[in-house]
Amino acid sequence: MSYRQASYDEPFIGELRSGTTYKIPGKVEPDALMDLPSGSLRKDLPLPEVAEYDVVRHFTRLSQMNYSVDLGMYPLGSCTMKFNPKFADRVSTFEGFSEIHPLQPERSVQGSLRVMYELQEYLKELSDMDAITLQPLAGAHGEYTGILIIRKYHEDRGELDKRTEIIIPDSAHGTNPASAAMGGFDVVEIPSGEKGTVDLEALKAALSERTAAFMITNPNTLGIFEDQITEIAKLVHEAGALLYYDGANFNAIMGVTSPGLMGFDIVHFNLHKTFATPHGGGGPGSGPVAVRGNLKDFLPVPTVGKEGDRYFLDYTHPKTIGQVSSYFGSFNMMLRAWSYITYHGSDGLKENTVNAVLNANYLARKLAGKFKIPYKALKKHELVLSTENTGKRALDLAKYLIDHGVHAPTVYFPLIVHEAMMIEPTESVSKADLDQYADILLKSLDEQETELKKMPRNLSVGRIDEVRAARDLKVRWKLE
């Protein structure tokens, strides 16, 4: 496929001048300024002076210098970058939803509360859990909320002093240990076994009366289903600990099995992965957390309740960890998730899961001859391969891919696979897309290393100095 990305010399919007100057309407009363420190008062405020046409053109040009799920396959493993159907976007813009205010009286927003209530019920059903909060604003925020619930649970039982550890496998996403540590726990890492799943002996050795919880995702980040999960749940519960489900990989199990059936106690969802919400670019996201009945009292408030025909905000969880976001969370994401679930129905959701798994395995088969695919187990929604056997670096092949009009997979994660490429096609691609992706990736192997190092050449931005970008981050912009 021939491909060349648009490239503009686009300035920062603050530098654009359309010849219009925005004036704050009305006059600011001097009294209103009295309490402000004099150092914070400015005579001029250099707001962008841009007309609507310049704003639209500016952002359209920027969008053309980028790649998106609306352009083509975006198989960023673990991120579930599936196509976001437009009907779900549309529902979220209905005026009845978009023009309301979170402080409106309950009786005037019954329809919105109903959507939230029904979404709670759907997610409980899909996860086989008993209670839920929609408040957390991302997957990692859901994890942190779950960790606070785990803390509160052990505190309530008078065991928090001794239950100081959270066990996490070495294949885990980085946010898992980060959330556990932020929640005040010590992180105990255990190695994966030969099959790429939890090493039961290592888990047994790590479990003790100090364990507060075991935190995993299933299928794990290698795309492999933890087939000993019920045994794991038994071991964890016998040790008096809780089992946490990182639901980032829910796209692989939805409608087929559930965290509840597997024996988990707490689950977070990433609505911005599995449920039709655009994902990436820093948000917004939504990470609802569902729990078993014995943890219900610890959930953040408010949740949405129903009495007869009336929906209401429920503040009655007696041992709540408090509120974890302003108001009720990302309402827009909830509308999209609700639309996605009701549109597909349970059969449709299951079919999506089956197709996501089929697509990952189809790609695995096409690539297996040339790339090493560690761990023999059947893949679920994603496959992890290693480029090590090809003598090429995963990063270089990723640059080749983006130079040829498809998005690169996640590279160098999970950390336990050298030169890893983690490919998650999702269900929203055709066989033609998969064939094309495999062809481009296989063709990349014919390229000389010196040529690969010069890529990308067809993008608006070339190869950046990633270390410098991370170390020498420019987060401030000053108008000259």
Ligand SMILES: Cc1ncc(COP(=O)(O)O)c(C=O)c1O
């Ligand atoms: C396995 C896994 N867990 C947790 C997260 C964190 O989710 P979020 O990016 O919404 O914070 C991710 C994100 O990609 C993930 O892949």
